[in-house]
Amino acid sequence: MRNLLALVVVGLIVYTVIDVVRSDERERLGLHKVLWVAFIVLLPVIGSVTWLLVRRTPGRRPGPGPGIRTVPQAPLAPDDDPEFLWRLEQERRRREREAGGAGPTSRTDPSDPTPPAAGPPADPADPTPTS
Known part of the structure; x- marks a missing residue:
């Protein structure tokens, strides 16, 4: 059971670090990627949960992925x-x-x-x- 919990925490850290690296400045609330990664690595559970909450806040829709251009709508x-x-x-x-x-x-x-x-x-x- 203890090993499973450690595996879940490591998976959460890896997921959130990759998500931070792929995010844009608007999704990071203006903070630099390095600060978010440091926060997640130094405080794994709190940092990861905080990132997930900040990233998924209602009212902010994530933009298109990297390399995708949007066409101005009429x-x-x-x-x-x-x-x-x-x-x-x-x-x-x-x-x-x-x-x-x-x-x-x-x-x-x-x-x-x-x-x-x-x-x-x-x-x-x-x-x-x-x-």
């Missing part, structure tokens, strides 16, 4: 899509101009089909000239 909802929001704002401004009978007050042309390169739509109340 927005899941229309209100997450900057191009959709830009078009919606242009349509709202066009309706306001048509309803009010006033001339164009916006610095952006609503008939322009291309969205701005980056950033939020221009604010018509902002007196700062652009370009």
Whole structure:
């Protein structure tokens, strides 16, 4: 029985050391690999259990393994899509101009089909000239 317990502890140490070495900085809570390995080797049971608890905390999803690239995902909802929001704002401004009978007050042309390169739509109340 005593030998089985020692074998389990050694297996736990080996598993957690390999897991620490293969982890990224985000999973290690910003600590260096050497510090985690030293903690696990010096305090085998406490260090290994602590690593397993820190590594498996809810709310943090582990990223892809080494060598795997992630592809940026498209927005899941229309209100997450900057191009959709830009078009919606242009349509709202066009309706306001048509309803009010006033001339164009916006610095952006609503008939322009291309969205701005980056950033939020221009604010018509902002007196700062652009370009």
